[in-house]
Amino acid sequence: MGLRWTDTLDIAIELSEVHTEVDPQWVRFTDLHAWVCALPNFSDDPNKSTEGLLEAIQMAWIDEAD
Incomplete structure (x- = not known):
């Protein structure tokens, strides 16, 4: 089962490994959504994304980058 x-x-x-040059603090949610959906292990429905989920992913990425 892939990522949800x-x-x-x-x-x-995974995003931190793929987008090493990016400061996650400045990523727009539209870009973040596209990048998540493009991950090889991602297998969830792209339409099930919410602003809250994208924000949680972004915050986890910021923590991972620190």
Whole structure:
């Protein structure tokens, strides 16, 4: 089973490995959504994303970057 929207920490870790040059604090939610959906292990419905889930992913990514 692949990543789902609720796997915020795992998604954040993968994003930090793929987008090493990006400061996650400044990522727009539209870009974040596209990047999550493009992850090879992501298998959830793109339409099930919410602002709250994207914010949780972004916050986990910021914590991961620190």
